[in-house]
Each structure stands twice: as structure tokens, then as C-alpha cells.
Amino acid sequence: MIKIKKDKLWKNTIKIAKRKIPFYIIPQSIDDIVTVIKKAESENKRIKAVGSGHSFSDVALPKEYLVNLKKINKALKLPSFLRDTNQLLVHVEAGMTIQKFNKIMDKKEGLCITNMGGIDEQTLAGAISTGTHGTGMDLPSLPGLVRSILLVTIGGKKLRIEPENGISDPNKHDEKDVELKQNDQLFYSALVNLGCFGIVYSYILGMERMYYLKESKECFKWKDIKPKLEDRSLFYEADGKTPIRGVMVQVNPYKNEEKGDNTVIVVKHRILKGKPKRNLNDRKRNWLSTIFGNPPLAPLSIRFIRKKLLNKPEKLPRLLDQSLRSLKDSSYENKGYKVLYQGIEYVKVRAYDSEFAFDISGDKNNYIVAIEKMFQRAEENKQKGIYQSSPMGIRFVDKSPAYLSPEFGKKVAYIDVPFVLGTPKSDDFLMEYQEIMTKEGGIPHWGKINTILNGKPELIRKYYPELAKWEEVFRDLNRNQTFSNDFSDRLNLGFISIDQKEPLII
Ligand SMILES: Cc1cc2nc3c(=O)[nH]c(=O)nc-3n(C[C@H](O)[C@H](O)[C@H](O)COP(=O)(O)OP(=O)(O)OC[C@H]3O[C@@H](n4cnc5c(N)ncnc54)[C@H](O)[C@@H]3O)c2cc1C
Numbered sequence: 001m002i003k004i005k006k007d008k009l010w011k012n013t014i015k016i017a018k019r020k021i022p023f024y025i026i027p028q029s030i031d032d033i034v035t036v037i038k039k040a041e042s043e044n045k046r047i048k049a050v051g052s053g054h055s056f057s058d059v060a061l062p063k064e065y066l067v068n069l070k071k072i073n074k075a076l077k078l079p080s081f082l083r084d085t086n087q088l089l090v091h092v093e094a095g096m097t098i099q100k101f102n103k104i105m106d107k108k109e110g111l112c113i114t115n116m117g118g119i120d121e122q123t124l125a126g127a128i129s130t131g132t133h134g135t136g137m138d139l140p141s142l143p144g145l146v147r148s149i150l151l152v153t154i155g156g157k158k159l160r161i162e163p164e165n166g167i168s169d170p171n172k173h174d175e176k177d178v179e180l181k182q183n184d185q186l187f188y189s190a191l192v193n194l195g196c197f198g199i200v201y202s203y204i205l206g207m208e209r210m211y212y213l214k215e216s217k218e219c220f221k222w223k224d225i226k227p228k229l230e231d232r233s234l235f236y237e238a239d240g241k242t243p244i245r246g247v248m249v250q251v252n253p254y255k256n257e258e259k260g261d262n263t264v265i266v267v268k269h270r271i272l273k274g275k276p277k278r279n280l281n282d283r284k285r286n287w288l289s290t291i292f293g294n295p296p297l298a299p300l301s302i303r304f305i306r307k308k309l310l311n312k313p314e315k316l317p318r319l320l321d322q323s324l325r326s327l328k329d330s331s332y333e334n335k336g337y338k339v340l341y342q343g344i345e346y347v348k349v350r351a352y353d354s355e356f357a358f359d360i361s362g363d364k365n366n367y368i369v370a371i372e373k374m375f376q377r378a379e380e381n382k383q384k385g386i387y388q389s390s391p392m393g394i395r396f397v398d399k400s401p402a403y404l405s406p407e408f409g410k411k412v413a414y415i416d417v418p419f420v421l422g423t424p425k426s427d428d429f430l431m432e433y434q435e436i437m438t439k440e441g442g443i444p445h446w447g448k449i450n451t452i453l454n455g456k457p458e459l460i461r462k463y464y465p466e467l468a469k470w471e472e473v474f475r476d477l478n479r480n481q482t483f484s485n486d487f488s489d490r491l492n493l494g495f496i497s498i499d500q501k502e503p504l505i506i
Pocket of ligand 1: 060095116117123133196
């Protein structure tokens with residue numbers, strides 16, 4: 001018997017998306033997931049899986065049945081029906097947090113995740129389903145790690161989904177009640193599925209042996225970094241040939257009052273050969289930012305920023321400069337996943353952001369145009385007493401084969417514009433930034449604030465050349481709209497490519 005809690009309030013971390021949910025379920029097994037999907041279907045009700053609720057948009061907001069996968073979080077044995085491959089593979093339940101995943105991979109397997117976002121509280125399924133990314137021009141976002149998906153879908157059917165010639169040997173496949181589907185359209189649709197195809201129970205992921213990274217954070221002026229972004233030399237070591245694994249840029253949208261240029265911090269991750277011999281300085285990140293970015297002192301930082309926001313907003317540009325400079329750090333060396341984790345989770349979940357991906361294939365650099373237009377807008381708004389309350393981030397990601405990934409088929413630069421919650425007029429300001437980024441060809445992250453998409457199906461059609469294939473899968477696995485929600489209704493997902501004029505359901 002599955003326990004069903006009634007009328008329980010669910011909210012995402014920043015409490016923008018929230019609702020009292022009639023039926024709240026925490027399944028303990030795949031069979032529970034099958035049962036609850038069948039039950040919702042028989043009652044003609046909607047059902048949605050949620051992860052850690054770390055999406056700022058309402059992409060995860062359920063309506064009738066909520067399935068919280070926090071107990072579906074174990075490491076599994078690799079199945080015996082896999083083909084011989086030289087890949088390092090692991091098999092895990094989809095509700096595991098990235099934090100737990102990284103610990104298990106390190107302690108039990110000696111393996112490390114190739115790349116991840118700046119925090120690790122998300123679940124694997126939640127992060128993969130919205131295309132969560134980190135930074136690294138030649139590194140994939142999270143969907144790029146997936147080799148096999150076990151999805152429970154319409155009718156409680158269990159599908160093992162892989163690309164053609166996937167890792168399972170069809171002649172050996174012997175999973176009870178599971179149909180093996182090795183089909184490119186299905187696989188590349190199911191990677192970034194926005195929870196619309198059913199409930200992912202588990203993944204088989206490709207991993208790397210444990211590796212080490214060295215991170216350095218250095219301050220510059222925007223005018224000195226911009227040419228290096230334009231000619232891409234920022235992504236190479238001093239020899240001009242060796243690519244740097246990960247580069248991230250954080251920039252103050254406001255000019256420094258004394259020096260007259262926007263301050264930038266550039267974060268670089270270089271691979272270390274073998275385990276480093278670390279001195280004291282290499283072992284920790286900059287102590288000031290660590291102390292004030294994490295509990296117990298982080299609440300003070302947030303209170304301080306909010307006080308400034310309300311009482312002396314004109315001090316914000318200088319505060320942003322100070323906060324960027326406080327991140328400076330000559331060297332932090334550690335296991336890969338520990339360096340990829342940027343932390344400051346406490347502060348970050350008290351902020352929200354929009355994030356847009358820009359094509360950087362060939363010599364395209366529209367993202368630089370967009371960022372400079374946003375600097376200009378920040379200055380204009382400053383004159384009206386309206387301020388941005390956090391530095392902007394720029395990260396770089398390799399192309400993805402996932403149909404609904406913003407980096408489908410092209411390398412991209414992501415621009416991320418966060419605001420501390422409670423910043424006056426931040427919704428309007430964020431919309432202005434979304435408009436600027438859209439005009440320059442940016443594509444919004446599904447899990448961040450993407451209100452620009454509302455009522456604009458033509459944008460989604462333009463962004464995703466394989467949308468029609470994704471929507472075909474949507475209309476097959478979600479034909480009764482069981483796995484839809486307000487978000488997918490509002491964007492008319494499933495029907496944009498066939499030009500249906502009216503949203504199907506509400
Ligand atoms: C502080 C903070 C930092 C962040 N940093 C980054 C970053 O560095 N890079 C980046 O790209 N993003 C980042 N994000 C965004 C975040 O990674 C994504 O929004 C991610 O989807 C959140 O994962 P979650 O587990 O909380 O999933 P949720 O938000 O709960 O759900 C996301 C989607 O996944 C679906 N889903 C969840 N579980 C399943 C399942 N088992 N089966 C099917 N569908 C499922 C839900 O239905 C929903 O559509 C950040 C967010 C926060 C709050």
C-alpha cells in the first residue's frame with residue numbers, strides 16, 4: 001500500500017511556484033511509481049515528478065498528484081545485459097541528489113562526474129530533465145552523461161530508452177516487464193523531457209576516473225577581458241594551444257566609480273596530473289567568501305545586502321565590486337567534483353535568475369553584444385533608482401544531442417543574471433534583460449525565469465530545430481496529458497510544431 005498524503009503544500013526553493021497538492025506521494029520502489037501513475041490515469045488526474053524544487057520557473061509545479069522521488073535514491077548494480085564497452089558506467093536511481101551521487105562515486109567507485117552546475121542539491125533526474133549545465137567549452141551539460149534511461153510512462157509501462165546501438169545488448173536484455181527501446185528520436189527527446197514523458201526511475205551514466213582540478217580566480221577590467229573573449233584566447237593556456245577545461249566569467253554590470261570600467265572575475269579550472277601536493281592556500285577557497293557565503297554567517301550577508309537594497313541602493317554597484325574582489329583566489333586544488341561545486345548555496349537560494357544560451361559556433365559572439373547592452377540598461381535603470389543586486393555570470397558549454405537542450409547542435413555561452421529576492425522592481429528589470437537577450441538570439445534555460453516565452457510559441461519553434469520530433473514523443477507518451485502541468489500548458493508544449501492555435505487543455 002502506498003501512503004498518500006492529502007492537501008500538502010509544495011513550493012520550489014524560492015517559493016514562487018507553490019500550490020496545495022491534493023495527493024502527495026513518496027514512492028519507495030519502481031512498482032510504487034507504476035501503481036501511482038496507473039491510479040492517476042484511472043482518475044483522469046495529472047501527475048508530476050519533483051526533484052529538489054530548485055527550478056525557479058514552474059516547470060516542476062504539480063497539480064493533482066505529486067511524486068517526490070527522495071526515497072528513489074540508491075546506487076544500483078550495472079545490469080548484466082550491457083554490451084562490452086570501454087566506458088566507465090554507473091547505474092543509479094533518479095531521485096538521488098548530485099551531492100550524494102558525487103560522494104558515492106568518490107568513496108565507492110573512485111569515479112568523478114565530468115561536469116555539473118554550481119551547486120549539488122538538485123536530483124539527477126531534476127537536473128538532467130531541464131538541461132542543467134556547468135562550464136567548459138568542450139564539456140557536456142548533464143544530459144550528455146546519460147547512456148540509458150529507465151522511464152515509467154503511460155499506462156505504467158516501463159521503457160529502457162537508449163540511442164540506436166545503445167549500451168544494452170538487445171539479445172541479452174532480460175529486465176522483467178521492461179521494454180528496451182533503442183531509438184534516437186525517443187532517446188534524444190527523453191533526455192531533456194521537462195517531466196512531460198512520465199517518471200524517470202533510473203539512469204546509467206558515463207563517468208571519469210577521479211581527476212583533480214586547480215581553480216584560480218583573478219580580477220580584471222572588462223575592457224581587458226572582452227578582446228580575449230572575442231578572439232577566444234581566454235579559453236587557452238599561455239601557450240595558446242592547450243585548452244583550459246572550464247572558464248567562467250563573473251562581471252559587475254556597473255562601472256567602477258573610480259576606475260571607470262566593469263570589474264570581472266575569471267575563474268579557471270585546469271586539470272592537474274595526479275593527486276596534488278597542496279599547501280595550506282591550495283586547500284581552501286578564499287576564506288572571506290567561504291565564511292560569508294555559507295551558514296552560520298551567510299544569513300548576515302543576505303540581511304546586509306537586503307538592508308542596502310532598501311536603504312542605500314546607490315551603494316550596490318560598489319558592493320558588487322567588493323564582493324567580486326572578495327572572491328579572488330590564487331589557487332584551490334581538489335577532487336574534480338569538489339572544485340566544480342561553487343557553493344554559496346545559502347545565498348543562491350535567496351536569489352533568482354534568468355539564464356540564456358547564445359550560439360558561439362564559428363566566430364559568433366552575440367552574447368558579448370547582449371552583455372554590453374545589459375550594462376547599458378543597468379546604467380539607465382540606475383539613473384531611475386532601480387538596481388541589479390548581483391554580478392552576472394558567463395559560462396560555456398559544448399553542444400548537446402538532446403533535442404530540447406538550448407545547446408542542441410552548437411556550443412553556447414550562457415549568460416546568467418541573478419537578483420537577490422526582494423530587490424525592488426526586479427521582475428520588470430529581469431524582463432528587460434530577457435528581452436535584450438532574446439533580441440540577440442539567446443535561448444532561455446527551462447529551469448530559470450523564462451517568462452519571455454509566455455504566449456510566444458514562435459520563439460520555441462525557432463530555437464529548437466528538432467521540436468517536432470520531441471513533440472511527437474510528447475503526444476505519444478503523454479497523449480492523455482497526464483504528465484503535463486501549468487508550465488507545459490502555458491507554453492503549449494506538445495503542439496507548437498503542429499501549429500495548433502489554442503492551448504489544448506487547462
Ligand atoms: C541555487 C541554484 C543554483 C543553480 N545552479 C545551476 C547551474 O549552475 N546550472 C544550471 O544549468 N542550472 C542551475 N540551477 C537550476 C537547476 O539546476 C534546475 O532547475 C534543475 O532542474 C533543478 O533540479 P531539481 O532536482 O530541483 O528538479 P525540480 O526543479 O524539482 O524539477 C525540474 C524538472 O524535472 C522534472 N523531474 C524531476 N524528477 C523527475 C523524474 N524522476 N522523472 C521525470 N521528471 C522529473 C520535474 O517534473 C521538472 O520538470 C540552479 C538552481 C538553484 C536554485
